[in-house]
Amino acid sequence: MDIKGDVSGFFESGRRMLTVHHWKSWFSVDMVSTARISRVTGDQGVLMRWVFGDDKVLSNGFSVVLYPEGIGEKELGEVEKTWNKEEEAESYIHKIGPLREPLGDDRKVSFKMVETTVLEEIGVRQTYLRRGRREIKSSVVPVDGVIELLWLF
Helix, strand or coil, X not given: CXXXXXXXHHHCCCCCCCCCXXXXXXXXXXXXXHHCCHHHHCHHHCCCEEEEXXXXXXXXXXXXXXXXXXXXXXXXXXXXXXXCCCCXXXXXXXXXXXXXXXXXXXXXXXXXXXXXXXXXXXXXXXXXXXXXXXXXXXXXXXXXXXEEEEEEC
């Protein structure tokens, strides 16, 4: 598929991918850093999705997402259509399954992977970062955060 723009919904979908292309042109994902997690999890663990409780989802090597209102099994079975809003959803359904509309910042708090470091003889450290803004009583304030995951050999 040739997805352009924000590929978050696809990479967070838990779908198994055979190949990824256009990652340096049509969209921007550091696939080299993303793939480094394979040192600990094997190839099967790259972009694998883990769900913690009903409100936290790790898409390994891409993002950690917090859902303040929770997320159900139905939504987890659908792909959030974050790319090319003007393009018809029907053109993707037969390729990746059911789609759903993107969630706003009030329902989805995303931390994107910014760095993966192989720590020789120890494991792999992943750093996920959120840079955001939130309106609080008519003023906009930054809402930043960091999540670090350490995978041990």
